[in-house]
Amino acid sequence: MNREQVVTIAALATTFTVVCESCAHDDASGYGGGSYGQSFAGRLDLDLDGGVFLCRRGHTVVVERERPAAEELGSAAAA
Numbered sequence: 172m173n174r175e176q177v178v179t180i181a182a183l184a185t186t187f188t189v190v191c192e193s194c195a196h197d198d199a200s201g202y203g204g205g206s207y208g209q210s211f212a213g214r215l216d217l218d219l220d221g222g223v224f225l226c227r228r229g230h231t232v233v234v235e236r237e238r239p240a241a242e243e244l245g246s247a248a249a250a
Contacts (some may be wrong), residue, residue, distance in 0.1 A: 172245045176232045180215065183241055189234075191226035 180187045194209040211226045213234065221235040 176230065178232060179235050179237050182237045184236075185217060186212065187230065187234065190231060191228070191230050193230040194226055194228055208240070213247060216222075219246050233249070 176192050178187070178189045188210055190210045198209060208227070211224075211232075213222075213224045215222050215234055215236065219236070221233065224232045224234055226232060
């Protein structure tokens with residue numbers, strides 16, 4: 172399984188734990204060995220909109236920060 176994984180985190184989140192879909196697929200198919208698990212944790216500083224991370228087995232996971240809705244931006248500017 173070599174498709175790109177994209178995960179969205181909350182706008183104000185700085186840490187996350189996600190399941191690597193490639194690891195989950197490998198484990199379900201009997202190829203993963205089951206020794207590392209399927210989830211991993213990471214950190215994305217608030218000044219970054221996204222980043223590329225590797226799970227323990229080396230699969231690429233793109234993490235994107237959720238953008239506030241337009242109405243939220245308008246109310247923040249009025250405050």
